[in-house]
Amino acid sequence: MILKNKRILLIVSGGIAAYKSLDLIRRFREQGASVRPIMTAGAQEFVTPLAVGALSASHVYTELFSREDEQDVGHIRLARDCDLIVIAPATADLMAKMANGLADDLASTVLLATDKPVLVAPAMNPKMWSAKATQRNVATLKADGIHFIGPERGEMAESGEAGLGRMSEPTQILQAATLLLDGNPKPLLGRKAIVTSGPTHEPIDPVRYIANRSSGKQGHAIAAALAALGAEVTLVSGPVTIPDPLGVRTIHVERAEEMRDAVLAALPADIAVMVAAVADWRVASSAGEKIKKQPGEAPAPLHLVENPDILKTVGHHAMRPKLVCGFAAETQSVIENARKKLETKGADMIVANDVSAETGIMGGERNSVRVISRDGVDVWPDMPKGDVAEKLAEKIATYFATS
Structure with missing residues (x-):
């Protein structure tokens, strides 16, 4: 001890x-x-x-x-x-x-x-x-x-x-x-960080929901890595089956609106890393009872509305953290889409990856990312998600040491 x-x-x-x-x-x-x-x-x-x-x-x-x-x-x-x-x-x-x-x-x-x-x-x-x-x-x-x-x-x-x-x-x-x-270097000691992780579940009725295929493994690993460098970390997690990381304050949410509210409540902060795969849409009005199939009838139509853009909200907030990092899960034009996101969301860097089914990244143990900033594109090799988290935490620590 x-x-x-x-x-x-x-x-x-x-x-x-x-x-x-x-x-x-x-x-x-x-x-x-x-x-x-x-x-x-x-x-x-x-x-x-x-x-x-x-x-x-x-x-x-x-x-x-x-x-x-x-x-x-x-x-x-x-x-x-x-x-x-x-x-x-x-x-x-x-x-x-x-x-x-x-x-x-x-x-x-x-x-x-x-x-x-x-x-x-x-x-x-x-x-x-x-x-x-x-x-x-x-x-x-x-x-x-x-x-x-x-x-x-x-x-x-x-x-x-x-x-x-x-x-x-x-x-x-x-x-x-x-x-x-503990004697190890703590370059982020005194810094407050907010990390989002996992999917969101947007209810259709009491038993069905809209979601993404995120496991939360990458976001949770990043929260733990930032804490290991001394940051005081608030992790806002959607529904996942993995344990909360040690040394991190974890807030559990279900829906995108709850995640946004928890993130804003955690401000002010020095660092925001928005890793969660937030569902882009939700049902305008979820049913209070299970929607039953009716023989011979078409499925009930779902009227979808756009969910809040949490990264953009934080990137343009009056209490915007000094460093805002977003994630871009793409299946095509990975770098081009990430560059657009960098500008429109008000982020300082975007961690982009190809989540096509054949990569196995969504829910898997490994990741292959490109880190896009206004200084250019940094391509990282395929590695375990824990190693990605540590490397990103070190990059964030360097940002504060040199800015």
């Missing part, structure tokens, strides 16, 4: 999400890590030092001017005697102190004095998160090399409030911490 014998300094600041820190401590210790907690005065209004101490099996540090803890300059020892500092939850106030170098309590003093990596899990009201001051502070912290996980969209503690501001779940924070400490 990567976290075995790692020393985690956990800073719990004041917010209703502080209760999640209890589960996070338990999960860190299950992975073999030791947890030394610091609690701000605000945090102690939501969870008790007794509960945090019991779960961490450690002394809980709360005061900067503690006679006992500061005998050996305790705040400096705390800042240095760890492998990683995790702030969960991180309030707007604490992030503002970090961004401006303030040190008026134990938590902010330790953060100013540390030379260790810091992982921040913000939690606050959506209006507070989107405030210009908060976003300036976040940009400053990211430029300073501070790592972020979240926040997420969802319901707030306040009645009727929802939006971007929920703290990431303990499992997500655990995964981010693991990626930070």
Whole structure:
């Protein structure tokens, strides 16, 4: 286990999400890590030092001017005697102190004095998160090399409030911490990615639907490859029979409209890789009961309407990710059609492949792709879909390293 014998300094600041820190401590210790907690005065209004101490099996540090803890300059020892500092939850106030170098309590003093990596899990009201001051502070912290996980969209503690501001779940924070400490290069650490995968099922009636022959293997592999390079990945998956990739937040949908809504809800993001084979059309009005065959009568006509173009929607969105990558499954004029798609969809690159029946790509284990961008066409040899995913993730990492 990567976290075995790692020393985690956990800073719990004041917010209703502080209760999640209890589960996070338990999960860190299950992975073999030791947890030394610091609690701000605000945090102690939501969870008790007794509960945090019991779960961490450690002394809980709360005061900067503690006679006992500061005998050996305790705040400096705390800042240095760890492998990683995790702030969960991180309030707007604490992030503002970090961004401006303030040190008026134990938590902010330790953060100013540390030379260790810091992982921040913000939690606050959506209006507070989107405030210009908060976003300036976040940009400053990211430029300073501070790592972020979240926040997420969802319901707030306040009645009727929802939006971007929920703290990431303990499992997500655990995964981010693991990626930070595993020793391998993480060029996409701090980047948020959205990946779509699999087919969509557009209902005709309760038992029939319109779909494509996608297995989801390529999209799921790309989501896993981006996560392995440090990205925080949201995978929006249509109906597939393969397991969710580890270290990835997966949202399961059925229809194209649901997939579009889930993708837009996951914005803002740095990367969008639209791999899903979305059905181009849906029935204008699906039947509530199974459509029965009538002897001697022609089949009931199906009135089809066009499904939303998710790639185009993302490519031209006000919160467009810095890198938008689409997929083009073609059976003829592969490169020509991909080039058209590059321009009309607002994408930065298109991964195109020939999915003619004889290739066996749809549902198979291998792929042969061409990557089309404004710089030209890069032809990749036939290889396993996992290798395609890793090579594409590395290409995306290079894009961010050089842009």
